[in-house]
Amino acid sequence: MVHLWQTEKKRMKLRGDLPLDLKTGRIDMTHGSGGRAMAQLIERIFARAFDNPALAENNDQARLDFPVGKLAFSTDSFVVSPLFFPGGDIGSLAVHGTVNDVAMSGAKPLWLSAGFIIEEGFPLSDLARITDSMAAAAVKCGVAIVTGDTKVVERGKADGLYINTAGIGAVPDGVDLSAGNVKPGDAILLSGPIGEHGMAVMSRRENLSFDSEILSDSAPLHGLVETMLAAGAGIHALRDPTRGGLAAALNEIAQAANVGMRIDEREVPVSPAVQSACEILGLDPLYVANEGRLIAFCKADDSGKLCDAMRRHEQGRKAAVIGRVVEDRHNFVEMHTILGGRRIVDWPAGEPLPRIC
């Protein structure tokens, strides 16, 4: 295969391009105009980073070999602010976010699309850094970014850069994970400490910035899912608790499956750093976003086996059984507090933490 970037110099010469200044250059309106500048941007930055056969065909679409069986298809947009945060950036997040959404069906993620909405004036160096981070994340996830789009909007009409990714995965034969499968009696498992992504992003917010060691948990979960499926436990559903945190994810499933949940605060892992930061800001870790955690619902008898399997995987070292599913026509998520009382864990309301992903 001839790699795109190898022919780039030749193309540039033929088109009469000026070299792209990746050190101090900035995005201008011509980079979204469909002309030479845009073609050059796509070649120098995107095609070079994402390089794969489907993309190299240079068509308006990617042509892919269709796997047999069921597909999983998902999309997500990323508007996180700031673009670079401890433990990740918008690029790796845009890959992990969609890979995880696909993986929650039990599917093996295969392909991603990537759409970029860039504000005029955005530094090319940052764009290259983010694109490289996306490419590295895609390699780690075993997915190819096979098609994409670039738009440039006037200064002030966007905040730097927004990315949309869509992903396709292949669901293995016999795997049927869905919120509707969750039943009273199921055990609820959580793959690790909560709130790290949200607090890592918050710690770098212009008006809040506080010193902390918290790194985002942003990570791909398809490998953990594969391990969990291989454990032979009766898994009914998986969900990654992103925006709205664990609280939102539990309420979503409770409603979708028309059940209630009872969780035990003592079993929910929260790191001391996240707990401290939440105390300072008056936040509840249950509502803070995660980008590398999942919750699993499985037959109660299999919970030990599943938890052990999760703990053997890098992304599930601190997995825990945090509660159980019960019959409840109100679909309430109730928590036994650390103090020994009870409380509702409601849907998130009030001041959201904007643009955490």
Add this chain to the structure above:
Amino acid sequence: MKYIDEFRNRALAENLAASIKAEARRGGGREYRFMEFCGGHTHAIFRFGVPDLLPTNVHMIHGPGCPVCVLPMSRLDMAIQLAQSPEVTLCSYGDMLRVPGSRRLSLMKAKAAGADVRMVTSPHEAVVFARDNPHRQTVFFAIGFETTAPPTAAAIKQAQEWRLNNFSVFCNHVLTPPALVWLLESGDGKGNGTPPLDGFVGPAHVSAIIGTGPYAVAAEKYRKPVVIAGFEPLDVMQAVLMLLRQVNCGRAEVENEYTRAVTPVGNVKAQRLMREVFEPREIFEWRGLGLIAESALRLRAAFAAFDAEKRFSLSPIKAVENPACQCPAILRGAKRPSDCKLFGKACTPESPIGSCMVSSEGACAAWYIYGRRRKSA
């Protein structure tokens, strides 16, 4: 986590619960009604499920100590009107943004319609914004008790030092002791529904500023015990036990459970700063409590240049309140959130009608978010 986990320890909670139960039994079947003045306490009580650990004859009545809740709607309407002026950037604490004013308009809705409203986490951010944006009139919407007044004072002094002519403060700071006296005066069946109270869980952070002295009047003149407590669940439980002991022994004293933060004299530096910048208003309206003399602060004449009420010649607006909303009675402790017809139906945290449903310190929000099961069970 140090200084947090210790105050949320289950074994200690169980021991305390047993002591509270034994002490409450000594009253010979009587009921005890204690008001936690602060919304911070209300929040801790519900977040940690403290009512499950209290005997059924000990009742916690939620007080008015929620800055967002006690702000009268007319003052919020004035802030919204101010925000709608094209030259103004209104900076506000996040809690305030969703509070409904007249016709359910809020700062958040005004912002969506084009008003320049910004959420800040401190008044200092507003001053910095004013310095960096000399062509905008930046107004800080100051609310809160003695805890938030000193930082507002510091921001005004900063603006003076920087010689800013585009920064001002819409001052709505209120004072705790006059409200406490109001509750003591109006309790015991004096017509506005506040139930007879046996004592108070005194403010945590406010007391760190004002000290324990100002509560002496409650004990000496009104013969009601006050126990100042921290905002952790074990603090609240310890305070309840101390209140029960005082009541059972016939004592009425000011006791300090929160010695790790509160001293008898309080934060003298903060008090000095407040006195330098602010003076008491003759009278100020509290939502639910009505007009209370010398219960709020305004800018002194020396700082008049930073007073938004003067700069923009603000005049009071007649607010249009929903007559079914029970926030006023809830703020007086006269009703419980579940007594309100709107609670959980027309009024929810997503679509609040009353201020008590908005703030995390509001009693309705705490009931709705953490405690609904108790009602439905």
